[in-house]
Amino acid sequence: MITGRSGGARLARAGAGITAVALLAACTAGQGTAPGTASAPTAGARPQPSPEELGPPGATPRPGEVGRIPSSGSLPPVISSIPTRRKVVFLTIDDGWEQDPGFVRQVRDQRIPITAFVMRDAVEAIGAPDPAGGQGRFVGRGKWGYVRLLRDAGVPIENHTLTHPNLRTLGYDAQKAELCGSSRLIGKEVGVRPTLFRPPFGTYNTDTQRAAKACGLQALLLWTATVQPGGKIAYQVPDKRLRPGDILLLHFRPNLARDFRILVSKIKRRGFELGNLDAYLKAALRRAK
Ligand SMILES: [Zn+2]
Numbered sequence: 001m002i003t004g005r006s007g008g009a010r011l012a013r014a015g016a017g018i019t020a021v022a023l024l025a026a027c028t029a030g031q032g033t034a035p036g037t038a039s040a041p042t043a044g045a046r047p048q049p050s051p052e053e054l055g056p057p058g059a060t061p062r063p064g065e066v067g068r069i070p071s072s073g074s075l076p077p078v079i080s081s082i083p084t085r086r087k088v089v090f091l092t093i094d095d096g097w098e099q100d101p102g103f104v105r106q107v108r109d110q111r112i113p114i115t116a117f118v119m120r121d122a123v124e125a126i127g128a129p130d131p132a133g134g135q136g137r138f139v140g141r142g143k144w145g146y147v148r149l150l151r152d153a154g155v156p157i158e159n160h161t162l163t164h165p166n167l168r169t170l171g172y173d174a175q176k177a178e179l180c181g182s183s184r185l186i187g188k189e190v191g192v193r194p195t196l197f198r199p200p201f202g203t204y205n206t207d208t209q210r211a212a213k214a215c216g217l218q219a220l221l222l223w224t225a226t227v228q229p230g231g232k233i234a235y236q237v238p239d240k241r242l243r244p245g246d247i248l249l250l251h252f253r254p255n256l257a258r259d260f261r262i263l264v265s266k267i268k269r270r271g272f273e274l275g276n277l278d279a280y281l282k283a284a285l286r287r288a289k
Contacts, residue, residue: 057112090115090277091248113277116150117196119163120181147186156196160197161200196221247277
């Protein structure tokens with residue numbers, strides 16, 4: 001079960017979720033606001049309900065829809081897709097180098113369900129990002145303040161280590177230091193301890209699962225496809241199609257807001273909804289213990 005304090009609160013509100021894609025066409029509020037500010041009400045618009053009134057974004061599972069993810073004994077399971085036949089996919093975004101306020105507005109105003117896996121050295125801009133995606137304009141611009149804006153926009157903030165190592169090259173103690181250190185830091189900076197872990201490069205071993213458990217993390221989350229600059233989807237399956245339950249991986253890269261628009265309209269054109277990952281994980285792990 002995903003039962004972290006915020007996870008529980010998020011999950012408890014999941015029944016009120018609505019699909020983000022349905023709102024895309026209608027919503028352009030906040031386009032002209034200054035970086036990092038709350039969206040100003042549009043002239044003539046009715047007052048918008050608060051995020052609490054709206055509930056978490058994204059499609060939530062129907063009764064009996066979601067299959068069960070098998071348990072990994074006493075260790076946190078490793079999950080790369082959600083077992084469902086519904087045309088629903090899940091968005092996740094990693095690292096945290098490029099900190100474009102336009103992306104936060106997009107996520108908040110369009111009620112896009114997305115889960116962020118942040119890594120300390122990216123958030124704090126210690127070192128330099130991969131140049132993929134072009135020249136960064138907002139690298140390290142807001143640091144943890146940017147992550148708090150994401151949190152306030154309804155984005156769950158999860159664990160992606162402190163320094164982005166290949167965990168398989170590290171022993172248990174060093175892995176645990178990366179995982180627990182990241183969870184502690186996120187708890188301090190963001191106010192909520194992560195419940196999910198994404199291993200850098202998707203590499204892990206049993207020590208990673210043991211460390212995740214020791215740090216209070218309840219699942220390792222992998223992915224089925226990555227989203228490249230330009231919004232292009234790179235599949236990890238031979239038939240190059242979106243599948244129900246796919247987990248897509250994006251990065252905080254330059255031009256993210258534009259690429260994200262392209263991606264979301266592509267997903268919608270193919271008849272898929274965006275799902276609320278917390279709600280689906282809760283359903284998928286319901287009998288896992
Ligand atoms: Zn990463």
